[in-house]
Amino acid sequence: MIDWRLYLVTSGDGPATVRAAAAAAAAGAGVVQVRAKHLLAGDLLELVLDVASAVADSAPGTRVLVNDRADVAHAARRRGAPVHGVHLGQADLPVAEARALLGADALVGLTAGTLEHVREAEARTGAHRPDYLGSGPLRPTPTKDVGRPPVGLAGYPLRVAATQLPVIAIGDVTLADVAPLSRTGIAGVAVVREVMGAADPGAAAAACLSAWLR
Numbered sequence: 001m002i003d004w005r006l007y008l009v010t011s012g013d014g015p016a017t018v019r020a021a022a023a024a025a026a027a028g029a030g031v032v033q034v035r036a037k038h039l040l041a042g043d044l045l046e047l048v049l050d051v052a053s054a055v056a057d058s059a060p061g062t063r064v065l066v067n068d069r070a071d072v073a074h075a076a077r078r079r080g081a082p083v084h085g086v087h088l089g090q091a092d093l094p095v096a097e098a099r100a101l102l103g104a105d106a107l108v109g110l111t112a113g114t115l116e117h118v119r120e121a122e123a124r125t126g127a128h129r130p131d132y133l134g135s136g137p138l139r140p141t142p143t144k145d146v147g148r149p150p151v152g153l154a155g156y157p158l159r160v161a162a163t164q165l166p167v168i169a170i171g172d173v174t175l176a177d178v179a180p181l182s183r184t185g186i187a188g189v190a191v192v193r194e195v196m197g198a199a200d201p202g203a204a205a206a207a208c209l210s211a212w213l214r
């Protein structure tokens with residue numbers, strides 16, 4: 001059973017990133033996605049190995065995913081690292097191809113920013129069906145230029161109603177958003193700055209989890 005309520009997406013690539021990921025996992029983040037768009041595959045693999053090892057040491061139940069790169073997730077798993085899958089964007093490798101590479105047990109997430117994306121994902125079956133959807137942005141965020149209108153709080157109940165898949169809200173999610181978002185039916189919130197930018201990432205993660213209303 002995956003605890004989706006707090007899903008950390010990392011930033012940066014050094015020891016502070018690894019420490020923040022481990023602290024958030026120890027505080028109860030159920031998923032950690034290693035996201036480092038500036039790294040080429042070899043360096044991303046090294047970061048993934050470091051994060052996966054640190055997260056497994058502090059919170060063995062936390063799932064570790066790789067942003068975009070099913071090949072890097074596969075390489076990490078071949079090295080024996082506790083890496084559970086990949087988060088794919090709409091233009092990345094198809095979900096079924098990622099599953100073919102990573103194996104049937106892999107966790108494969110998909111970005112579904114629009115209601116149409118959510119409906120399209122919901123219609124999928126078998127290996128083509130993702131395990132969860134990341135949907136946003138809640139609001140515009142400096143972390144990523146998403147290039148589509150924000151979902152807003154009112155947009156999430158529509159997305160949740162359109163799918164049986166867990167929906168994860170992302171994009172400028174702050175501690176103050178967690179309680180109202182938790183009432184929309186989403187499975188979890190994904191954050192970068194709220195935890196990675198905090199002086200104490202573990203405390204920031206714990207605060208987000210405490211704010212959940214159900």
Ligand SMILES: Cc1ncc(COP(=O)(O)OP(=O)(O)O)c(N)n1
Nearest residue numbers: 068087088089111134135168170190
């Ligand atoms: C949980 C989650 N949801 C959405 C995204 C965004 O993915 P994508 O659209 O592929 O953009 P990048 O993160 O790759 O810049 C995500 N990473 N995680």
Ligand SMILES: Cc1ncsc1CCOP(=O)(O)O
Nearest residue numbers: 141143144171172191192193
């Ligand atoms: C990766 C991603 N995809 C949509 S918004 C976003 C970034 C979210 O970052 P933050 O939590 O700092 O707004």
Ligand SMILES: [Mg+2]
Nearest residue numbers: 067068088089
């Ligand atoms: Mg992507």
